Amino acid sequence: MKKHPFVTLEQIKEITKTYPTPFHLYDEKGIRENVKKLYQAFSWNPGYKEYFAVKATPNPFLLQILREYGCGCDCSSMTELMMSNAIGASGDDIMFSSNDTPVAEFKKAAELNAIINLDDITHVEIVEKALGKLPKKMSCRYNPGGIFKISNDIMDNPGDAKYGMTTEQLFEAFRMMKEKGVEEFGIHAFLASNTVTNEYYPMLAKVLFEVAVKLKKETGADIKFINLSGGIGIAYRPDQTPNDILKIGASVKEVYEQVLVPAGMGDVAIYTELGRFMTGPYGGLVTKAINQKHTHKEYIGVDACAVNLMRPAMYGAYHHITVLGKEEAACDHKYDITGSLCENNDKFAIDRMLPEIEMGDYLFIHDTGAHGFAMGYNYNGKLKSSELLLKEDGSIQMIRRAETPKDYFATFDCFPIYEKLIQG
Numbered sequence: 001m002k003k004h005p006f007v008t009l010e011q012i013k014e015i016t017k018t019y020p021t022p023f024h025l026y027d028e029k030g031i032r033e034n035v036k037k038l039y040q041a042f043s044w045n046p047g048y049k050e051y052f053a054v055k056a057t058p059n060p061f062l063l064q065i066l067r068e069y070g071c072g073c074d075c076s077s078m079t080e081l082m083m084s085n086a087i088g089a090s091g092d093d094i095m096f097s098s099n100d101t102p103v104a105e106f107k108k109a110a111e112l113n114a115i116i117n118l119d120d121i122t123h124v125e126i127v128e129k130a131l132g133k134l135p136k137k138m139s140c141r142y143n144p145g146g147i148f149k150i151s152n153d154i155m156d157n158p159g160d161a162k163y164g165m166t167t168e169q170l171f172e173a174f175r176m177m178k179e180k181g182v183e184e185f186g187i188h189a190f191l192a193s194n195t196v197t198n199e200y201y202p203m204l205a206k207v208l209f210e211v212a213v214k215l216k217k218e219t220g221a222d223i224k225f226i227n228l229s230g231g232i233g234i235a236y237r238p239d240q241t242p243n244d245i246l247k248i249g250a251s252v253k254e255v256y257e258q259v260l261v262p263a264g265m266g267d268v269a270i271y272t273e274l275g276r277f278m279t280g281p282y283g284g285l286v287t288k289a290i291n292q293k294h295t296h297k298e299y300i301g302v303d304a305c306a307v308n309l310m311r312p313a314m315y316g317a318y319h320h321i322t323v324l325g326k327e328e329a330a331c332d333h334k335y336d337i338t339g340s341l342c343e344n345n346d347k348f349a350i351d352r353m354l355p356e357i358e359m360g361d362y363l364f365i366h367d368t369g370a371h372g373f374a375m376g377y378n379y380n381g382k383l384k385s386s387e388l389l390l391k392e393d394g395s396i397q398m399i400r401r402a403e404t405p406k407d408y409f410a411t412f413d414c415f416p417i418y419e420k421l422i423q424g
């Protein structure tokens with residue numbers, strides 16, 4: 001399927017009069033339509049709730065939009081908890097799904113009355129000791145191990161993942177927690193990432209629903225929710241078919257009716273912690289071609305770099321690129337699209353067929369709305385870009401300003417040279 005940017009060259013020319021490139025641009029309309037569809041897909045489950053994975057796009061303006069639809073926040077760090085609290089989320093609106101967790105973060109989560117989702121059995125006692133007693137409602141993260149397969153396609157390798165408890169530990173943790181006064185339980189698992197198939201959630205649901213029935217039978221635990229977590233992917237490549245969330249919701253319902261309802265568990269709420277699926281396609285990195293180089297290969301240098309979007313450098317991930325204004329032109333030039341880091345993996349695309357690029361052309365790098373800006377770093381002293389929101393009415397709102405050298409040098413403010421650093 002041809003991938004279309006959600007903005008035109010004319011709009012970008014207008015926007016760059018005020019906000020220089022590079023920037024991440026988010027599409028409010030796309031985000032809203034998608035979250036509505038997600039809630040529609042799970043409307044058969046009265047307790048359904050999405051906890052947006054804050055790490056995917058930690059921007060309070062976007063969190064606030066999602067909250068309008070009833071989304072909570074899925075956090076796994078101190079600052080994510082702080083941000084969620086700042087936008088008014090607390091109690092059952094926050095899921096704390098952390099791992100390798102510092103005690104201070106458990107304490108913060110408890111202070112906000114967040115639901116704590118334990119990654120490990122040793123945390124039962126750590127949390128009890130830190131808080132004095134366990135909260136009334138808690139959750140455990142499950143890792144069945146082995147390899148997670150759909151027919152013959154390996155999707156992911158839970159046996160190799162650091163997250164979650166083994167089956168034995170899960171049952172033991174439930175017994176311990178019950179003894180220590182926990183009254184309401186949840187279970188959670190995240191077994192495969194960026195799945196571009198409608199089969200992942202229903203398969204995961206079957207694993208979790210079956211273990212929930214056993215847990216209830218063997219430990220007597222009152223299971224209130226089952227958290228399918230994240231992992232629903234997006235079609236980064238034009239040849240991929242995007243997931244159909246309505247189909248996914250309907251298939252999870254079938255498994256629910258097969259496994260949970262006959263076990264007398266027809267009141268269990270389904271939770272999700274989607275990140276990528278919620279915002280990924282509704283963000284793009286807009287950057288300008290500023291250099292060209294003809295050596296052993298043809299290079300186009302842009303004003304963004306891996307600091308703004310790390311996925312290609314880190315995972316070799318594909319991000320589609322549209323040269324704005326040349327949407328219909330033939331892709332008859334082969335380029336490496338590079339950033340300016342002194343790192344040879346700082347390439348947004350390698351051997352990519354694109355229309356001929358001229359200096360000053362704007363490139364739209366697709367699907368950066370999740371795990372894009374958020375993964376940014378400051379290598380080579382490069383500064384993070386701004387984040388802009390294309391509002392439903394077509395206007396632009398800056399939802400994060402670009403970093404300045406002063407931000408970059410801020411942590412040197414305890415040294416005598418600081419004044420000189422910020423003067424440049």
Ligand SMILES: *Cc1c(COP(=O)(O)O)cnc(C)c1O
Nearest residue numbers: 053097230231232273274275276
């Ligand atoms: C990263 C993460 C998510 C979101 O994953 P996506 O692939 O963005 O859907 C959800 N839950 C937890 C615990 C995570 O670590």
